[in-house]
Amino acid sequence: MPQSSIERSTWLRRLRRAGHAFTTPLSPDDYFTLINPLWSARELRGRVESVVKETDRAATLVIKPGWGWKFDHAPGQYIGIGVEIDGKYHWRSYSLSSVPLHENGTVSITIKAMPEGFLSDHLVNGLEPGTIIRLAAPQGDFVLPDPPPERLLFLVGGSGITPVMSILRTMDRRQLAADEALPDTVLAYSAVNEDDMMFLHELRVMALRYPNFTFIERFTDSDGILTPDQLDDIVPDWRERATWACGPAPMLDAFTELYERHGLTDRLHIERFSLATVDSDASGGSVTFGVGGPTVQVDGATTLLEAGEKAGVNMLFGCRMGICHTCDVPLASGRVRDLRSGEEHDNPNEYIQTCVSVAAGDCTLTL
Template sequence: MTAALSGSARRLRSLATRLTTPLLPDDYLTLINPLWSARELRGRIVSVTPEAEDAATIVVEPGWGWEFEHAAGQYIGIGVQIDGRFVWRSYSLTTPPSRDGHRLVITVRAMPDGFASQHLVNGVTPGTVVRLAPPAGEFVLPDPLPAKALFLSAGSGITPIMAMLRSLDRRPDATDGADLVVVHSAPDADRALFADELDLLGRRHPSWRVVVRHTRTEGHLLFPREGNPRAGRAPESSPRGTLEELVPDWRDRQTWACGPGGMLDEAEKAWADAGVADALHLERFAASFSAGAEGGTITFARSGRTVEADGATTVLQAGEQAGIPMPFGCRMGICHTCVAPLSSGGVRDLRDGSEHRVADTDQSTRTVQTCVTAAAGDCTVDL
């Protein structure tokens, strides 16, 4: 994946190319400093600090060409070399922009089947050089902040919300008297990220109310169902809590929610049933696929390989399974890093069922997102 360099970096690269031809500028730059690259954005891991029992906070110092500002709640792409190849993932930044802009902080939870996350939490060491992609994402706060706000999270979904809370904590002029409620769910105390800091923020700001729930003893948060007075209410003998009980005025609040797909689906339905869907802002860590495709033979033109894929396998997954170097970033159709030219045939977007097709008589190509599309019959991708 190649991230866009700043204008000044491109001009320097052009000059360096003329001076060093036939060698590339990177042949010289990386000998001086591995963080200097005219072709891609790089960074060096400064520290890896354990968080909870299966997570770590990673601080990255970006190298030459990083001139990007980010907003609290956005994410970056990070590429780490594992077994000789770079594996890319996207992670939310957990802090607002630093004053000098030279440090990026992410908190990663090691998923049981997470190839990259396991390595970042348990295998990567300070000094490791990584590749970077610029900040992206629309899960951000407005300015000014609404008078009443609700933050809902579960598991590692607290990471972008933590950035928001830290940003607000730095702006007492904007948050004095702001009515904020934070409801975070974690399996237990050992797996609750930022629990101490959340408690501190709640005590520091009298108008903030912070609730940390442990689902192994209290159960998962239940969402109300409009039109059914009993739905969403926990039995008296059950330890499970409801949003209605914790935040009775949730319908009146602008809400930012991030967490497992099931929780977000329930929240989306509750807000829609209440007629306040516009007040709910979601951040999903995975694409939601509701559509399907018929599948077919995918030909990767440059690699000279063909793959038989069913209608539930994305073009990106099919290429990776065939050992083809595939560009990708967020893997959920947001960052557009995975785009590739479709030169024949068609693919279907698994999010909404829309089809993208190149006619046999059409000599042009069209660009598709490989991470959210699957083969709709035989097709050829220029990778």
């Protein structure tokens, strides 16, 4: 071997040994994050670039993701975000309101502060730009096929506009960039009043720009709640349109029943922000997270996922509504109850969904 190669190899070995010593007991990843908090190979992270008020109760979080993020989400999908408050990470899932492949390397979620929502209120009214958050990759199937149907209907209530906004913005961008025809689209959007309607100005501009985009504004303070029996009046051809609906659970339940009655369930796509449950008579009990792990006493209304998070257990989750199965774990022993159906499970090693299951007696999960 030439002398220059020997010297170079020796130098590289010494450099590796020095690097190893320098990074012990910390890993190189720990030092990368000291330089830049977004440089982590162990978890997805993001930095809140800005918090943009949309209404008095809603704001858009503009987030710059770090290493490992792929800007290829499908419009209509959601992400998980973890925010540290008082030394503890709180996780929730929110729909993306931005388009994929954003030119400035950011993504956006739009959140409405709810009276009962501790985290949503913090994100809208208390989160500071520059905050480092944890991220979970995009998920969800509330998306349009490619190519989209020629005739579309969006039925939206309140914060249900957020995934639809990502879809509409993407269609708008494609039309402007590639001169693609915008599908014949109707958006029926309900909010309490004009001040409470997110993206109102942007949607009105879109309606002026595209003759085949119909924007139906409905304010429940003055117009009342949109009911299925009114659909014939506002969208006479709704039966011929592929429909995407997102909003409060009673609204979605009512329109689901309408489409079922007309045999059109294949045309209806639903996105729920809250879990539809049956009345639970589960007794609760002691839940043990892993054999020999922490044990907590829970009631019959607290999900196993919520109980684990309160106990400081690192619980995996995605949608928190029983859709994505990210939270599935084996049941080691005991009995649990599914909040959606009321069905009870007590088979050892059966996988259960912790986000929609409660204790129906003492139980142990395999983690």
